[in-house]
């Protein structure tokens with residue numbers, strides 16, 4: 001028996017991959033809340049023609065992990081439910097930053113890089129020059145923050161306005177804490193090896209052609225379609241929750257036992273088997289896949305493996321407030337774009353606003369999502385803000401920045417506690433250490449989910465594939 005802890009998208013995907021491989025069976029998925037899907041939560045208002053997403057809303061279609069997700073979507077029969085945003089769509093081309101008192105459109109093509117575009121005070125190509133001429137860090141670095149790397153190589157403006165804002169959008173995190181390896185691992189390695197990013201990439205291009213792992217090429221028609229049609233991002237009709245719902249349905253049809261409302265209290269690893277204490281009762285399984293956040297797994301293994309628990313617990317998470325707002329009037333917000341991000345240097349209580357009704361057809365509604373908090377949650381809102389307080393802040397910012405001052409016709413305030421892990425400096429080393437501990441102690445435990453190898457939907461589904469493959473290899477030994 002294999003148990004999977006957590007029925008978010010990574011736990012469900014792990015269940016699906018185990019099922020598809022046909023072994024080891026049977027499988028039980030244990031979920032502590034009363035629903036499957038984890039942070040993916042789409043609230044549909046079909047009669048009025050709009051959707052509120054409180055978690056993720058778009059998936060990127062490029063790269064090996066993205067192809068893997070598209071393969072999965074096709075395999076579970078949802079290819080015709082994909083809602084792509086093509087690269088020439090306004091939401092794909094237009095991304096904005098709110099800085100220096102106004103909304104600034106970021107360049108979306110080469111010509112934009114050649115001229116000075118606010119909030120920057122010089123053309124962006126100058127950042128490339130800085131990289132070409134900047135000296136490398138004194139001694140070889142093992143890791144550093146995104147901010148310090150980008151500031152060193154490309155200048156302070158890029159660090160303050162581009163990269164810091166981007167991190168607010170991706171992980172609600174602070175570029176001054178997040179590891180450069182989170183998004184720029186390859187760039188960092190190239191710089192450390194060759195003394196510059198551009199110089200390094202050019203040198204490497206001469207030495208060897210980038211190696212492509214043939215196994216990771218697009219295999220499904222959907223992935224090929226995404227490439228040939230040049231998708232920029234996509235969702236699913238009815239919202240992203242369509243995907244976990246479908247996987248959950250397939251698992252149940254195939255006799256995978258999905259139990260919601262169960263609380264795992266402790267995990268005890270025996271010689272050959274694992275004892276799970278669930279709601280005070282013992283359940284014995286052969287293998288365990290944990291897709292739950294690392295800080296929660298830390299609690300379950302604390303008694304038997306305190307050293308492992310300590311490392312798991314050391315991965316920090318942030319709280320995010322997500323405010324969905326809907327007006328019955330179409331096109332209230334005048335800018336045609338994906339939305340805007342607010343760099344932390346602006347010192348405003350929001351991370352950014354997504355223009356949902358600009359990205360997707362929401363009939364005659366204007367739908368916006370305001371993201372707040374993250375690394376600065378407590379600074380702005382204390383430890384336990386009320387929903388009214390958060391809504392008031394969101395509406396005030398929407399009024400001031402987008403000039404929409406009428407009250408919304410409907411809204412939802414979501415306070416998502418500890419929802420996004422922060423890959424701070426040293427994260428990769430810590431995760432390597434965690435995996436090494438598991439190997440050295442022969443624990444039949446696989447890890448997947450957002451705590452370890454990437455926080456996006458693609459990353460966590462990919463982590464489930466790798467986790468199941470690893471488990472299979474162990475079984476075959």
Ligand SMILES: Cc1cc2nc3c(=O)[nH]c(=O)nc-3n(C[C@H](O)[C@H](O)[C@H](O)COP(=O)(O)OP(=O)(O)OC[C@H]3O[C@@H](n4cnc5c(N)ncnc54)[C@H](O)[C@@H]3O)c2cc1C
Pocket residue numbers: 005006007008009010011030031032033035036037038039040054055056057058059060262263264291292293296320322416419420448449450451455456457458460
């Ligand atoms: C606000 C927000 C916006 C985002 N936007 C995007 C986006 O646009 N695009 C993108 O690609 N990614 C986005 N992400 C990231 C993405 O949503 C997550 O990485 C992904 O959903 C995580 O899935 P998961 O299965 O790893 O974890 P989770 O969704 O956290 O699932 C874990 C599950 O485990 C359960 N659980 C917890 N403890 C236990 C226990 N002890 N026993 C049993 N079950 C337990 C939980 O209830 C949960 O259901 C966003 C995330 C957030 C929070």
